[in-house]
Amino acid sequence: MEWKELRRVVTGHNEVGQSVVVFDGPPSNANERNGAGIAQIWATDYSPVDNQTEDDAALRKVRLALPPSGSLFWLCKVAPSSQASAADSQRNAAKALERFGAGDAVRPSSGRPDMHATRTLDYAVVLSGEITLILDQGEVTLKPFDTVVQRGTNHTRENRGTEPALIAFVLLDAKPLAS
Numbered sequence: 209m210e211w212k213e214l215r216r217v218v219t220g221h222n223e224v225g226q227s228v229v230v231f232d233g234p235p236s237n238a239n240e241r242n243g244a245g246i247a248q249i250w251a252t253d254y255s256p257v258d259n260q261t262e263d264d265a266a267l268r269k270v271r272l273a274l275p276p277s278g279s280l281f282w283l284c285k286v287a288p289s290s291q292a293s294a295a296d297s298q299r300n301a302a303k304a305l306e307r308f309g310a311g312d313a314v315r316p317s318s319g320r321p322d323m324h325a326t327r328t329l330d331y332a333v334v335l336s337g338e339i340t341l342i343l344d345q346g347e348v349t350l351k352p353f354d355t356v357v358q359r360g361t362n363h364t365r366e367n368r369g370t371e372p373a374l375i376a377f378v379l380l381d382a383k384p385l386a387s
Contacts, residue, residue: 209336209374211238211247214283218250221260230262235283237266243287243372246270250281272379274328280379286339286367322364328379330358337373340366360385 212234220230238247248266255277274280320342334350341348341356342364349368350356360382367373 209285209372211235211240211245214247216249216266218264220262231264235266236264237268237270239270240285243285245285247283247285248280249283250279252279254278272326274379274381276381278381280377282377282379283335284375284377286337286365286373286375288367288370288372290368290370320364323362324364325360325362325385326379327360327382327384328358329360329382330356330380331378332356332358333376335374335376337367337371338369339373339375340368342366 214234216231216233216235217229218231219227222228235247235249239245248268248270251265251268253275272280323342323344332355334352334354336352339350341350344362365375
């Protein structure tokens with residue numbers, strides 16, 4: 209699956225207030241490294257959202273750290289772990305967290321450098337492939353159309369299959385967990 213094969217349709221309003229399509233095509237802000245990547249579909253910096261802006265909100269820098277009351281809508285491609293050694297896969301995932309401004313979210317409590325916890329509520333839907341959600345205690349293998357509500361918990365994911373996995377994520381700002 210290539211990002212250019214995906215279609216993103218964003219609606220808005222014309223000058224007289226009628227509903228129209230303002231963006232129609234592949235995601236405008238997608239990147240990929242080593243067979244894995246993120247397509248940022250939309251992002252907001254506050255809530256309630258202003259639906260009258262004409263800007264492409266997906267073009268902001270891809271960052272995992274959300275502003276207060278912000279949100280993100282991403283499509284994520286996770287490459288099979290078999291394409292690299294387990295240690296390399298974990299290091300690459302940890303480096304991606306740094307790249308996306310979430311280095312402070314890393315919590316390698318299990319000895320894995322890619323374990324992390326963010327100050328977000330995440331809704332995730334597996335669209336294709338399989339992905340294993342790894343928690344401090346236990347793991348769950350997810351298949352297409354399985355959903356996850358991730359509530360600020362320490363986690364990582366791994367694709368133990370042979371094909372890339374595609375996951376849709378909506379991330380919402382959340383209160384920090386009590387220490």
